[in-house]
Amino acid sequence: MADTSLLFLVLILLPPLALLLTLTILVRPRPVKIPIKGRHVFITGGSSGIGLALAHQAASEGARVSILARKADKLEEARNSIRLSTGIDVAVFSVDVRDSDAVQRAIDEADPIDILICNQGVFIPQELELQSLETVKFMIDVNLMGTFHLIKSALPNMKNRGDRRPASIAIMSSQAGQVGIYGYTAYSASKFGLRGLGEALQQEVIADNIHVSLIFPPDTETPGFLEETKTRPLLTSIIAASSGAMKADEVAKKALDGIKSGRFIVPCNLDGFLLSIATAGLSPQRSPLMAFIEVVSAGALRIGALFFQWNWYGSIARWHAQKTRA
Numbered sequence: 001m002a003d004t005s006l007l008f009l010v011l012i013l014l015p016p017l018a019l020l021l022t023l024t025i026l027v028r029p030r031p032v033k034i035p036i037k038g039r040h041v042f043i044t045g046g047s048s049g050i051g052l053a054l055a056h057q058a059a060s061e062g063a064r065v066s067i068l069a070r071k072a073d074k075l076e077e078a079r080n081s082i083r084l085s086t087g088i089d090v091a092v093f094s095v096d097v098r099d100s101d102a103v104q105r106a107i108d109e110a111d112p113i114d115i116l117i118c119n120q121g122v123f124i125p126q127e128l129e130l131q132s133l134e135t136v137k138f139m140i141d142v143n144l145m146g147t148f149h150l151i152k153s154a155l156p157n158m159k160n161r162g163d164r165r166p167a168s169i170a171i172m173s174s175q176a177g178q179v180g181i182y183g184y185t186a187y188s189a190s191k192f193g194l195r196g197l198g199e200a201l202q203q204e205v206i207a208d209n210i211h212v213s214l215i216f217p218p219d220t221e222t223p224g225f226l227e228e229t230k231t232r233p234l235l236t237s238i239i240a241a242s243s244g245a246m247k248a249d250e251v252a253k254k255a256l257d258g259i260k261s262g263r264f265i266v267p268c269n270l271d272g273f274l275l276s277i278a279t280a281g282l283s284p285q286r287s288p289l290m291a292f293i294e295v296v297s298a299g300a301l302r303i304g305a306l307f308f309q310w311n312w313y314g315s316i317a318r319w320h321a322q323k324t325r326a
C-alpha cells in the first residue's frame, strides 16, 4: 500500500518537476543581480510622484542619484527633501526630454550612468474622437520619443563604461501599456510602444551586460494621477476601476527591487502580477519559476481575460444604451 502511494506521488510530481527542470535550462537571458550601492542611478521625472520616491529609495540604499525634470523649482524642492531624509545630495538637471540636444548635454554631464530609469510621463485621458492631435503628439513625444532621446544619449557611454558590473536601463510603462483601456488611446499607444522598444533593445544590449526592465504600475497616488482623475471619462473610471491606487513609495520599492533583480517585466501588485503572466507572450523571462507559472496558468488566465473583456464590453453597451434613452 505504502509502495503504491509513493509511486502515485512520484507520478504526480514527475511532470511538473521535469517541466521546471526544462525551463531552468531554457530561460533566457540568464538570471542576473544589479547592485546599486555606490553606483550612479539617473532618474527622469525624479521631481515628483513615483520618480521622486525612486530617488529617495535609491539614495537611501547608498546610490549616487541624479534626477531630471523640466521645472527647476520642483527639482530644488526634491533635492532638499532627499537631503533632509537621507543626508545625500542629488544632482539635478532641468531639461525637457523632448529636446534631444538638451538631453544629450545633461547625460554627458552626468556620465557615467550605471542605472538609467526613464520614468518621465504625461497622461491625459480622453476619447480619441475628442482629443486633439496636438495632445496625442504631446504624450507620444514625452513618453515614447523622450525615452528614445534618453537611451540614445546614454547608450554609447553605458556600453563603454569602466565598471563592467551589470548595468540597467529601466523603462516606466503602465498597466495601460499591457492592455488597451477606453479613454487611453494615445497614452496606451505611447506605453505599448515602450514595450516594443524594451523587448528589442534587450537583445541589442545583452552582450554589453546591460539589462532592460519594464515596469508596469497600476493607478498610483501621485500629483500626476490626481490631475488625471479630474478629467477621466466616466467609462475609463468604470473599466479601469481597481482595488484602489497604490502609494508611490510602494511602487518605487517594487520597481527598484525588480531592477536590482534584473527582471524584464516588473509588476507592482497582485493584479499586475496576473496581468504580466496573461500578457507574457514572447517576452524574455529570466526566472524558471515565473516561466513555470506562465506555462501552467496560461489557459486559465486567458479565460479570466475573456471574462474581463465580456465585463468591459457590457459596461460600454449599457453606457450607450443609457445615453440613447436619455
Ligand SMILES: NC(=O)c1ccc[n+]([C@@H]2O[C@H](COP(=O)([O-])OP(=O)(O)OC[C@H]3O[C@@H](n4cnc5c(N)ncnc54)[C@H](OP(=O)(O)O)[C@@H]3O)[C@@H](O)[C@H]2O)c1
Pocket: 044, 045, 046, 047, 048, 049, 050, 051, 068, 069, 070, 071, 072, 074, 095, 096, 097, 098, 119, 120, 121, 122, 123, 142, 146, 172, 173, 174, 175, 216, 217, 218, 219, 220, 221, 222, 223, 224, 225
Ligand atoms: N500615477 C499613476 O497612476 C501611474 C500609473 C502607471 C504608470 N505611471 C507612469 O509613471 C511615471 C511617473 O508618473 P507619476 O504619476 O509619478 O507622475 P507625476 O507625479 O506627474 O510626475 C511626472 C514627472 O515627470 C516629469 N516630466 C513630465 N514631462 C516631462 C518632460 N517633458 N521632460 C522631463 N520631465 C518631464 C515631471 O516634472 P516636470 O513637470 O517638472 O517636467 C515629474 O517629475 C509616468 O511615466 C507615468 O506614465 C503612473
